[in-house]
Amino acid sequence: AAEGGERWVKSVCRYCGTGCGLYVGVRDGKVFAVKGDRDNHNRGLLCLKGFLLPQIMSAPDRCLHPLVRKGGKLVRASWDEAMSLVARRFREAVDAHGPGAVGFYGSGQGLTEETYAANKLFKAGLRTNHVEGNPRLCMASAVGGYLSTYGKDEPMGCYEDLDHADVMLLVGSNAAEAHPILFERMARRKQTGKDVKVVVLDPRRTPTARIADLHLSFTPGTDLAILNAMANVLVAEGLVDEAFVKAHVAFGEGKDVNRAWEDYRAFLAPYTPVRAAELSGARAGDIVTAARWFGEKGRTATSMWCMGLNQRTRGVWANNLVHNLHLLTGKIGLPGSTPLSLTGQPNACGGVRDGGALSHLLPYGRLIANEKHRAEMEKLWNVPPGTIQPENGKPTMDLFQALEQGDLKALYVMTTNPAQSLPNVDRYRKALEARKAFLVVTEAFHPTRTSELADVVLPAALWAEKEGVYGCTERRYQLLEQAVRPAGEARPDFAILCDLAARLGHGALLPWKGPAEAWDEILTLSKGTAYDFTGMTRARLAASHGLLWPLPAEGHPGTKRRFVKGEDPLVPADAPDRIRFYGRPDARAVIWLRPQQPPAEVTDAAYPLVLTTGRVIEHWHTGTMTRNCKELRHANAESVVELHPDDGKPLGIRTGDEVRVSSRRGAETFKAKLVDGARPGTVFVHMHDPQRMCNRLTIDAVDPVSKQPEFKICAVKIEPI
Ligand code: MGD
Ligand code: SF4
Structure with a gap:
């Protein structure tokens, strides 16, 4: 980035999964302001957090130089000393205990290229599949929901659907606080549309519930019963789109897709609104109203949900039940009708989910457990057959438990703060304090609750100090351009990882001069997959204000609605119907029979x-x-x-x-x-x-399918002090 003068550099907000476009104002080499990008989906709007981004760049606790623990204290070190130590300790751990003794814990806030570099270095270089990240705490259940229902991850709809929605159903989402600019779009639709209804299912009367026409409050953990009861009403009152169900839907229970419509009806029968009301504490009449509004023929319905559904021991099931409502009514894949999971972080989708940077995944929908996928990746990565280990690595909570048990000897943490954000955190802090593993933390700030426990802290360039791609909620990929030089001695995570790879003897795996070269490689990995964004060249991203995949060729405009003929390039032009759920072999989406189940911990006399x-x-x-x-x-x-x-x-x-x-x-x-x-x-x-x-x-109890912890429910008591 050039110094001096005043420039405005195109970028994206650092915070939530809304992914607002903005311009970074640079004067004398410093970020002095931001302004919203009027040509992006946020129409120039930013919330307060986004607007105040410049202040974080020069904060007094920016981490400006490497730190190494000596005599129990973190002291200043040179880059060379710190990196040599990191490389040595990782090499020693692998040599003495095997690849399973080292791991990586990343973030849905890392740039796509840096997450990709880490994924490749750890899975193909160090040959460990212990590659995890905070999206496990965040979106894993949403992924499980999309995969089990449609066979492919990621939402099929887009933000524009909100502008056409007659009903907006928000379940376990406090969008007013967690996705403010998207919420503004919902509120705008409510104000300007005709008889638009907003239904909020949330135990708390949150700021989101303030625009609701109907707020259903209920005992946390009982919403599976409510969602089943809504489906019951849809069936009982003839609001099912029978032709759609016949053509596009299959039925499943447990893990198998082996049920029929009659089984589903029988399953739903006990979930009357009255019974659901008894179980949940919501009002039966409200459940009926919510279902009627959602199902009314000739009107569109969009659902949105977030951590209230995902951070649950039955998060995947709860996700399935929202999808069921759309599949029953055929309100899917139409402008204004879509199940839209709101993503927590700015690049959980683009970097970690799509990029396959979790312990069971490989890039772009490939699975570690699938021999063909491993072989394909080994070829693409130009490593010998058999390089990628065939067993899944450990999901997040298991990974930290392996650290607690002394099985994990070295952990590299990037762009996340687990010693504050993990559930039941004291348990894992104790293990880190006991120095059970060699801990490297790359951080833009110090001290954090994790960096204070590290053996080595590496100063990371922050947001506008580096370049890369973010992918937000609606499959929108956007380029963040570098606006200023990194503070102090900080380096971009991408450069730190390339340096580490070279020191570990894996330089050939991460040979790029910069993130743009890595992006070219990433494009080739997406080719031929359901994500195909081969046409999203760097130049095109730089010239655009966000592009939605699939986007398989340079001239392709991007895809607003997946699975839809005429919009999604992966649906053949001569497909017989308007929609084709090509994610599953029978091209049908699954309505799952998912019963109400209590949370991992319920209240009792001691913890009421x-x-x-x-x-x-x-x-x-x-x-x-x-x-x-x-x-x-x-x-x-x-x-x-x-x-x-x-x-x-x-x-x-x-x-x-x-x-x-x-x-x-x-x-x-x-x-x-x-x-x-x-x-x-x-x-x-x-x-x-x-x-x-x-x-x-x-509580650190997890969903058995998604392995996402139940941050949203545990039992406590309160005492005055
Ligand atoms: P962040 O504060 O986002 O929290 O939890 P974390 O990911 O642990 O941590 C990101 C860190 O990256 C910060 O310390 C920041 O300073 C640093 N950083 C910023 N930019 C850079 C950079 O460019 N490079 C590097 N190396 N570091 C950088 C989030 C997690 O929390 C998530 S995703 C969820 S969804 C969970 N939500 C949740 C909850 O709802 N309730 C409770 N109780 N706990 C929760 N924990 C989970
Ligand atoms: Fe940033 Fe989210 Fe606010 Fe947009 S809504 S400005 S992405 S924090």
Whole structure:
């Protein structure tokens, strides 16, 4: 990037999965402002977090030089000393204990090229499949839902569908705080469309529920019953699109697609609105209304969901049940009708899900367990047959448990802060504090709750200091251009990984001069897959304001709606119907029979309240970045426990009182805030405060399919201090 003068460099917001386009203003080599990109989907709008991005670049706790632990303390070191140590310790771990002794833990915030570089180095170079990332905590259940229902990951619809939606069903999504600019689009549609209905299913009366025509509050964990009851109403009231179901749907239970329509009807029969109401605490009449609005013939319906469904021990099932509503009514693949999972992070889709940077995946829909896929990747990566290990690596919680047990000897953490963000976090902090593994953390800030425990901290270039691609919720890929030089001695993660590869003797695997060359390689890996974005050259990305895959050729405009004839290039032009679910061999999507099941931990006399956790609008995840903005720091930075007056008053708790919240795993103190919008019996704490960590309380039980932990539900008690 040139120094001096004033320039505006095209980029993307660093934070949420909305992926707002923006321009970075550079003066005298520094980021001085950002402004929204009017030609992008966000129409020039940014939320407060995005708008305040410039402040994070020069924050006082930016990590400016490498640090190495000596005599128990992290002390300044040269790049060469730090990198030599990292390479040596990883090599020693592999030599002494085999490839399974090392691992990588990345992020849905890493740029696609850097995540790709790590995935390739670890799977094809170090030959370990212990490659994981925080999308396991975030989107794994959504992936499981898309895969089991349609046979392919990622949403089929797009943001534009919101502009045509007559009904918007939000389940377990507080979009007003977690996806503010997308929420603005929903609110705009509600204001300008004719009789547009918004239905919100959420235990809390969140800011999102404020625009709802109908808010269904319920006991956390009972929404599977509600979603089944909605399906029951659709069937009972003749709101099923029978022709669509006959042509495009199959039925499944457990793991097998071996059920019939009659089985499904029988399965649904007990889920009457009255029974679901008894189970959930929602009103039966509201369940009926929600179903009628969703199913009304001739009107469109879009559903959106996020962590409220995904962060559950039955997250995949809950996802399946939302898809069921669309498949029953045929409200899918039409403008305004789509099941749109909202992604938590700016590049969980592009970098980790699509790029296959999880312990069971290979790039672009390929699986480690599939011999043909491994062979294909070995050829593409130009490594000898048999290089990629045939067994899946360990999913996130298992990986940290392997560290706890002493089986994992070295871990490389990039763009994530697990010693704050993992559930039941004290358990894993203890293992890290006991130095059970050699821990390398690449970080833009220091100290964080993870970098403070590291053996080596490598200073990472932040956001506008580097270039790369982000892929957000709607399959939209966008290029972030480098605007300024990295602060201090910081280096882009991409360059750090290339350096490490060379020191480990795997330089030939990561031979690129920069991310653009890696991108060219990535394009070739997508060719012929369901993701095919071969036409998204660097030059085209640079000239565009986001492109939606599939995009198989340079001249192709991109795909707004997958599986749809005339839009998706993978559907043959002579396909008999408007839609073809080509993800599954029978080209049908699956309606799954998924019963209500309780969460991993239910309340009892000792722990009588449900704790649920999540985001607030002002902050991002573990707060390392947003707490550096003074306006945001003054707004809602400290975690408080929100509870209903009916829960607080009997305990003599008033707003502002210090209270102790405990679960079977740990305890933390918070100030109390009594709010009418809380559901009696359910308390809420945000996850952004490194001093008051809600993850001391959360449970590390996981969904058996997606392996995603249940951050949204555990049992706690509250005591005044
Ligand atoms: P972040 O704060 O996003 O949290 O949790 P984390 O990923 O652990 O961490 C990103 C880190 O990367 C920050 O420390 C930041 O300073 C650093 N960083 C920023 N830019 C760069 C860069 O370019 N390079 C490098 N190397 N570092 C950089 C998120 C996780 O939390 C997620 S995704 C979810 S969905 C979970 N949600 C959740 C919840 O809802 N409730 C509770 N209780 N816990 C949760 N934990 C999970
Ligand atoms: Fe950034 Fe999300 Fe706000 Fe858009 S909505 S400006 S992507 S934080």
